[in-house]
Structure formats: structure tokens, C-alpha cells
Amino acid sequence: MIEINKISKWYGDFQVLTDCSTRINKGEVVVVCGPSGSGKSTLIKCVNALEPFQQGDIIVDGISVADPKTNLPKLRSRVGMVFQHFELFPHLSITENLTLAQMKVMGRSKEEASQKGLAYLDRVGLKAHAHKFPGQLSGGQQQRVAIARALSMDPIAMLFDEPTSALDPEMVNEVLDVMVELAQEGMTMMCVTHEMGFARRVANRVIFMDKGQIVEDCAKEAFFGNVEARSERAQQFLSKILQH
Amino acid sequence: MSTYQWDWGIILQQVPESEEFYYQWLISGLGWTIATALSAWVIALLLGSLIGVLRTLPSRPLSFIGTAYVELFRNIPLIVQLFIWFFVVPELVPTVVGDWMKRDMPLPEFTTAVFGLGLFTAARVAEQVRTGILTLPRGQKNAGLALGLTLGQTYRHVLLPMAFRIVIPPLTSEFMNIFKNSAVALVIGLTELTFQMKQITGDYAPSNPIEVMTLVSLLYLSVALSVNRIMAFIEKKSRVPGYISGGK
Ligand SMILES: Nc1ncnc2c1ncn2[C@@H]1O[C@H](COP(=O)(O)OP(=O)(O)O)[C@@H](O)[C@H]1O
Ligand SMILES: [Mg+2]
Numbered sequence: 295m296i297e298i299n300k301i302s303k304w305y306g307d308f309q310v311l312t313d314c315s316t317r318i319n320k321g322e323v324v325v326v327c328g329p330s331g332s333g334k335s336t337l338i339k340c341v342n343a344l345e346p347f348q349q350g351d352i353i354v355d356g357i358s359v360a361d362p363k364t365n366l367p368k369l370r371s372r373v374g375m376v377f378q379h380f381e382l383f384p385h386l387s388i389t390e391n392l393t394l395a396q397m398k399v400m401g402r403s404k405e406e407a408s409q410k411g412l413a414y415l416d417r418v419g420l421k422a423h424a425h426k427f428p429g430q431l432s433g434g435q436q437q438r439v440a441i442a443r444a445l446s447m448d449p450i451a452m453l454f455d456e457p458t459s460a461l462d463p464e465m466v467n468e469v470l471d472v473m474v475e476l477a478q479e480g481m482t483m484m485c486v487t488h489e490m491g492f493a494r495r496v497a498n499r500v501i502f503m504d505k506g507q508i509v510e511d512c513a514k515e516a517f518f519g520n521v522e523a524r525s526e527r528a529q530q531f532l533s534k535i536l537q538h
Numbered sequence: 539m540s541t542y543q544w545d546w547g548i549i550l551q552q553v554p555e556s557e558e559f560y561y562q563w564l565i566s567g568l569g570w571t572i573a574t575a576l577s578a579w580v581i582a583l584l585l586g587s588l589i590g591v592l593r594t595l596p597s598r599p600l601s602f603i604g605t606a607y608v609e610l611f612r613n614i615p616l617i618v619q620l621f622i623w624f625f626v627v628p629e630l631v632p633t634v635v636g637d638w639m640k641r642d643m644p645l646p647e648f649t650t651a652v653f654g655l656g657l658f659t660a661a662r663v664a665e666q667v668r669t670g671i672l673t674l675p676r677g678q679k680n681a682g683l684a685l686g687l688t689l690g691q692t693y694r695h696v697l698l699p700m701a702f703r704i705v706i707p708p709l710t711s712e713f714m715n716i717f718k719n720s721a722v723a724l725v726i727g728l729t730e731l732t733f734q735m736k737q738i739t740g741d742y743a744p745s746n747p748i749e750v751m752t753l754v755s756l757l758y759l760s761v762a763l764s765v766n767r768i769m770a771f772i773e774k775k776s777r778v779p780g781y782i783s784g785g786k
Contacts, residue, residue, distance in 0.1 A: 344680050371686020381681035384781045385699045394695060395685035429780025447685065 295320045295451055295482050301340060301350035310336050311347065312506045318451070323483045325493040325514075328503035329531060334486040337503070338453050341484065342373045355450055371399045374444030374452040378460050380436040382428035382443070388415065389424045392443050400447065407446070414442035418472050434465030441472055451482035458489060488535050494518060502528045548746040549753060560738055560750070567734030568757055574651050574730060575717040581656025582716065586663025591693060593668045604664065611661035617722050620654045624726040651723035651730075659716050666708045670701030703776050710769040714762045731757060 296318040303311040310333050318324050326334050339345040341352055343359045343366050352359040357369055382391050392411025396402045402410070415421050418438035420431075428436055437457055444452060454473065458466045470492050477483055477496035487493070493500055493514060500517040502510035504527045510517065521529060549561050592604030611619070624647075628636040643649055674697060682692030702709075721732035735754040739747035 339680070342684055344683060367683070367686045367688050370684055373684075375681075375684035377677050377681060379675060379677050381675070381677040383678070383681070383696055383700075385703065385778045395687055398691055398695065399686035427779040427781070429778065429782065431780075443685070 295322075295355060296341060296484065297353040298337075298341070299351050299353070301337070301347050301352065303336060303340065303345065303347040303349075310506050311340070314350075314503075314506075314508050316501060316508060316511050318482060318484055320482055321480045322498045323477045323481075323485065323496050324499045324501060325497040326484065326486045326501045326503060327488055327490075327493070327531070327535075328509075332503040333506040334503055335455050338455050338484060338486055341453055342370045342375060344370075344375075367399065371395065371447055372450050374441075374447060374449035376437070376440050376444055376452065376454045376457045378456040380428070380433070380440045380460075382436055382440055384428050386427075387424070388420070388426055388428070388431075388439055391428065391439060392446050395443075396446055411442065411446045414445045415439065417445075418442045419468075432465060433461045434468045437461065437465075437469045438472055441469075441476075445476075451484070452476065454483065454485040454487065456486050456488075458487065490518075490532075490536060502531065504528075504531075542748060543745075544749065545746055546749050548743055548749055551743075553742060560743070563734045563738060564731065564750075564753065564757070567729060567731035568761075570648070570728060570730040571717065571720050571732075572761065574648060574655065574720045574723060574728065577652040578655035578659060578720070579713060579716050581653065582659035582663050582712070585656070586660040587667050587698075589660060589664035590667025590671065591698075593664065594671045595689075604668075608661045608664050611658050612665075616655070616658050616719055617725055619658055620651065620722060620726050623654045624650045647723065647726050647728040650726055651720065651728045655716060655719060655723065659712060659719070662712050662715075663709065666705045666712065667701060669708075670705035671697055673704055674700055700778075703773075703778065706769060706773045706776070710766060710773075713769060714765050717761050717765065718758065 298314055298316050301311050301314045302309065314333075314337055316324070326338065328334055336345055340347050341354065341359070343364075347360070350360070354369060354373060357364055359366075359369065382388075383394070386394065389408055389411060392415060393402075393404065393407035396407035396410060397404060412421060412424060415424060418441060420435055420438055420442070423431060423435065423439075428439070431439065441457075457473070458469050461469065466489070470489060473483070473485070473492065474496050485492070485497075497514045499512065500510070500514055501508055502517075502525075509525050510528045517524070521532065524532070549564070550559060552559050553563065589604045589607050592600045593608070595601055595604075628639040630636075631639070639646070678696055678700070679692055682696040683689070687695065720728075720730055723730055724733035724736065727733075731754055735750055738750050743750070
């Protein structure tokens, strides 16, 4: 579904990504973790071409992201993305947030778009808030709306960039629950997160990044079960985040 | 104490050797001031928004065009720009166009003032619009693009609606400035409010200048306050529920 082939990327002289390769098969859930600044956000943004890269290629559902002939808006509309800071559109009501891209990108009618959007809003448990504005919801609620907004586009895969790290602790679980449910329904997911409980429950594979490189890319069982076999950097990282 | 003889009756007096009254001249001047400022504001808002957007685009040539425009029009005094548009440009353009500008262009002083003031103010509006866009969290643009919106759609539906809301206060000052700046157009002969004031106090009723100047000042003041109220109304109407400006 998503094939990342030897991606390298530089900001000026600074190399953010070095030769990153991995693949995410249909229905797989892959968790990406690693220290801050290791390039996780950059890598996940390369997948839907929000960040350009200088070397390598990414193939999403058979379509090359690096090919200049690729219709990027169309490709992006088929890949859902959820951001650390939610990024709902503050001047639009929740319903309008859910329907804007459905109407502008997919050409759905207003009725069809609201029907679809409200169905997903109901799934994340927020149907009663449809008429409100993002600023009137809590962080956890906003992030659930953001997930519903992405799902309304019928994505073939979902990208998450630290979806819970801007949330107050008591709101983390309401978002993770939605993500777990999504994973169990067979959604293809690439999740940058440090929620190792989530990784243990639903991930198929765990990728560990450091200094722009993919250091570990292995099955969940191996990653958590056989810690001694992991690289030193991954062990250090794990011991830090698993302390709490 | 000064021995100035106040006489507000001057306003209602008839202009010597004329059918008209002084107050009619002032009303006509106010009319031209408002017409010039409002027309120029339309140009400033449309062109300024376009230039402001250009400066935020990833394309180097486009953002360069935006920057060049702003620096050019912002850094030459308005009075010089009006002189150039009125006296110099008709000599530089092809003869056909130049002759048309000099002989056939309707309301030459008004037209020149509207464009000169509009293009000047556009540079200032552009800076506000650009700042508004850059104030938004970077993730907003990504969120629009990630949903499959084109860059144009992302500006239209995501970035600009918020950017404009954020810059209503500085745009209000620009809108108020454009009325004050329109007074400069007297140098190319536009018979706006300050032109009339100067004409009355200089050539016709030199003994009562303070009344006329006071009245003109009050007229400018009331226009400014009205603009301020209108913009405050727009700001209130466009306020986003639950949104705390400046923070997220
Ligand atoms: N626009 C940019 N220009 C220059 N350097 C950047 C830019 N964005 C990110 N970086 C750098 O790239 C590195 C990786 O960033 P990022 O992908 O955000 O890391 P992570 O998500 O793992 O914390 C960091 O060192 C960061 O400072
Ligand atoms: Mg990050």
C-alpha cells in the first residue's frame, strides 16, 4: 500500500532523512517512534508529499509521489492525515470542517457530504457537537473531529503525527480508543506516537528512527519481546519512555 | 487674548460673483473626498490582497514580484507618486495612450487620484495581509493540502478567511488613512475637501479661516469615526465562536 524506497532529504546542508526504506501493507498498523528531531514528522509528511524529498521514491497504492506528473491533490485526498495540533479550521463549524474537502475535492453534494461527515462524527461520539466551532471543543474532542474529517474522505490509509502528544493526559485515551477501533477494522495506518500501550495493542510493526535513519523496523513481538536484540539507541530510548 | 472675530455665518454666505454658497463647496469637497477614498480602497483591498498572497507563495519569482511591488510603492512619498502618474506617465507611455490620458480620460484628476492612492495603499494592505497569513499556524496550510485541496483552494477556504479576520484592526487604520491621504490629491487639482478649504480661506474669505478649517477638521473626524464604527461592526459580525485571537 505504502512503499518507501531509499528516501533522503536535506534542508540546505542538513540531512534530515538518510536512505529510509520501509513498506506498509494493506491493513497493517505501523508505529514510528524515536527521539525528538529524529525525522519522524518529516518522513510521514513525505508520504503525502507535504514535504518534498531529493532522493528515492514513495509509492502509494501504485502511484509515485516523486513523479512530477502525479496529481498530488488527488493522491493526498486518498490518504488521511491527523496532526499533533488537530488543525481544524477555526472559522468553520464542525459540520463545515467535515464537509469542506468532500465538496471541493470529491464534488459531493452538501447533503451527501454532511450525511457522511455526521456519520463519522457519530462514530467518534460527537454528533451532538456538529453545530459548534472548534474553539468550543476540548483538545481531545477536536482531535476526534480531525479523525472524523479525515475518514470522511474514504481514505485508503491514515497517517498520524503524534496525535495525542498535545493533549492533556486525561484526554489521551478517548483519542487512542478511536484509533484502536480503526486499527481493528483493518485500516492501514502509519502512526508516529510514543504511546507504547497503543503499539503493544494494535501495531503489526514498530519502526525506530534516530538521526534521520530507520534504525529498527521489526515485528511488534520482536521489538517489545526481545529487547536485548535491539540496537543500543533503541534500548536507551525504550528505557526512557517505558519508565513512566 | 486674541482678537479674532469668530463668525460662523461665513459658512452660509454666498461666494462672491457666484450662484453658490460656501457650504456647498465644502459638501462637494467632502463628496469628492469620500468618492476618491472609497474607490481607491476597492483597488487597495483587491490588489493588496493579491500582492500579499504572492509574497507568501513558495514560488521565488512570484514572491519577488510581490516584494518588489511593496518596496516600490511603499517607499516613494504619495505626493511624488501622484505627480508621476499625472505629469510624467502620460509622457512615457506610447503617444496614443499618452494623448488619451491628457485629452480624453474622463475626470483626469479623480481617476489619477483613485489609481495613485489605490496603488500606494495596496502596498500597505499587502503587508498586513501577508502578516495575517504568516501568523496562522503552519499546520493549517498542511491540513488543507492533506485533505486534497489545491493550494488555491487552501488559500481561499482555509488561510484567507482567518488571515483577514486577524488583520481587521490594522486594515481599519489603513482604511482611515486613505481618507486622510486623499487630501494629497489637491496637488493635481482634485477639488476634494482640503482643496476647497484652501480655496475658501486663501482666495475668498481670508478673514475667517479658522471657522472653515475647524469645520473641515470636524468633517474629517466624523468620516474617520464612521469608518471606525463600520469596521468594528464587521469585526464583531465575523468573530469566530470560541476562538481566542493570537493564541491557539
Ligand atoms: N523547515 C525546516 N527547516 C530546517 N530544518 C528543519 C525543518 N523542519 C524540521 N527541521 C529539522 O529536521 C529535523 C527533523 O525534524 P522532525 O521531522 O520534525 O523530527 P521529529 O518529528 O522526529 O521530532 C529536526 O532536527 C528539525 O530541526
Ligand atoms: Mg514531530
